[in-house]
Amino acid sequence: MTDKLLMDACLPDKNGRLGLARVPCPALSDGEVLLRVHATAVNRADLLQRQGLYPPPPGASEILGLECAGVVVACGPGVSEWQEGDQVCALLAGGGYGEYVSIDARHCLPIPPGYSFAEAAALPEAFATAWLNLYQEARLQPGERVLLPAGASGVGTAAIQLCRVMGNPCFVSVGTTGKLARCLELGAKGGVVRGQQSLASLLKPEGVDVILDPVAGDCLAEHLALLRDNGRLVLIGFMGGREASLDLGRILVRRLRIIGSTLRSRSAGDKAELIGSLGMQVWPHFSQGALAPVIDSVFPWTEAEAAHARVAANLNIGKVVLQVTGN
Numbered sequence: 001m002t003d004k005l006l007m008d009a010c011l012p013d014k015n016g017r018l019g020l021a022r023v024p025c026p027a028l029s030d031g032e033v034l035l036r037v038h039a040t041a042v043n044r045a046d047l048l049q050r051q052g053l054y055p056p057p058p059g060a061s062e063i064l065g066l067e068c069a070g071v072v073v074a075c076g077p078g079v080s081e082w083q084e085g086d087q088v089c090a091l092l093a094g095g096g097y098g099e100y101v102s103i104d105a106r107h108c109l110p111i112p113p114g115y116s117f118a119e120a121a122a123l124p125e126a127f128a129t130a131w132l133n134l135y136q137e138a139r140l141q142p143g144e145r146v147l148l149p150a151g152a153s154g155v156g157t158a159a160i161q162l163c164r165v166m167g168n169p170c171f172v173s174v175g176t177t178g179k180l181a182r183c184l185e186l187g188a189k190g191g192v193v194r195g196q197q198s199l200a201s202l203l204k205p206e207g208v209d210v211i212l213d214p215v216a217g218d219c220l221a222e223h224l225a226l227l228r229d230n231g232r233l234v235l236i237g238f239m240g241g242r243e244a245s246l247d248l249g250r251i252l253v254r255r256l257r258i259i260g261s262t263l264r265s266r267s268a269g270d271k272a273e274l275i276g277s278l279g280m281q282v283w284p285h286f287s288q289g290a291l292a293p294v295i296d297s298v299f300p301w302t303e304a305e306a307a308h309a310r311v312a313a314n315l316n317i318g319k320v321v322l323q324v325t326g327n
């Protein structure tokens with residue numbers, strides 16, 4: 001495979017609508033594998049990138065797509081961990097909406113036994129984000145209590161399951177009663193539908209130790225007020241707005257920490273470490289059936305526009321997957 005060959009990729013056309021176009025195949029560098037992509041998944045970040053609000057980090061593919069599942073079709077110099085024909089899923093900085101993607105070999109994980117490509121494509125971004133931020137950034141300890149705003153999101157549904165497996169009681173806030181019911185099924189201990197019940201009435205007086213917060217904005221003060229002494233809030237998004245007014249006294253007196261965290265812009269080495277720890281500590285739970293992808297829907301990639309519309313309308317519970325090939 002060379003960079004002179006062409007492949008299909010799902011890109012915004014001149015009117016901004018997603019559709020297939022012919023583009024050059026990615027080149028393969030030292031330490032990389034070339035994957036034939038069979039499935040990818042939609043992330044909230046894809047919607048922002050399309051609008052020009054979340055550009056790829058320097059050197060990353062301009063093509064959308066932060067994760068995929070597929071087959072190794074070529075290995076660059078220095079790759080020893082994979083060989084042609086291996087079925088893997090991968091965390092990407094971009095390029096998942098292409099027929100082929102080249103990726104640091106260390107950012108791939110084996111597809112859990114019995115999983116389809118669609119199921120495997122739903123794993124990397126959500127589980128890497130939840131694992132990184134709960135157990136590494138926030139250093140969540142056994143028994144500590146967790147709040148997951150947007151609990152029915154791709155990241156939220158992964159985080160609920162990790163908390164269940166790791167023995168951390170977790171609670172959610174969501175937009176609908178249907179989403180709350182699904183979060184409880186997945187293992188959340190309780191939750192509120194925003195606008196129907198306050199988080200304080202659910203969680204006070206105990207409060208929580210850690211919050212994985214993709215909402216922040218107007219909700220940040222409410223979230224911080226729920227943290228116990230030494231509590232940690234990991235800020236992973238600001239769907240509720242990027243500005244907030246805070247009671248700094250509370251942060252100081254209760255010794256709270258607010259930790260900002262993005263996955264995509266981390267160094268290749270940091271991501272390799274994260275994927276290594278995910279493979280060791282989280283992946284075995286998929287083969288044992290304790291963890292599973294939560295798949296909202298699967299669209300052929302020719303219908304990526306409809307898949308994005310579903311996510312933009314906040315209709316999904318868990319992951320929306322794009323099937324690139326027929327299997």
Ligand SMILES: NC(=O)c1ccc[n+]([C@@H]2O[C@H](COP(=O)([O-])OP(=O)(O)OC[C@H]3O[C@@H](n4cnc5c(N)ncnc54)[C@H](OP(=O)(O)O)[C@@H]3O)[C@@H](O)[C@H]2O)c1
Pocket residue numbers: 042043044045125126129150151152153154155156173174175176179214215235236237238239240241261262263264311314315316318319
């Ligand atoms: N920092 C990182 O490294 C990182 C990595 C991955 C994802 N993220 C962030 O994590 C969040 C979840 O990503 P995802 O792809 O899993 O999302 P997703 O599956 O698209 O789910 C997002 C959900 O958030 C809720 N929501 C939307 N706007 C909201 C608002 N203004 N206030 C409260 N809730 C709102 C909606 O559910 P309801 O109906 O329940 O409101 C929506 O379905 C996003 O903010 C994303 O950018 C960050």
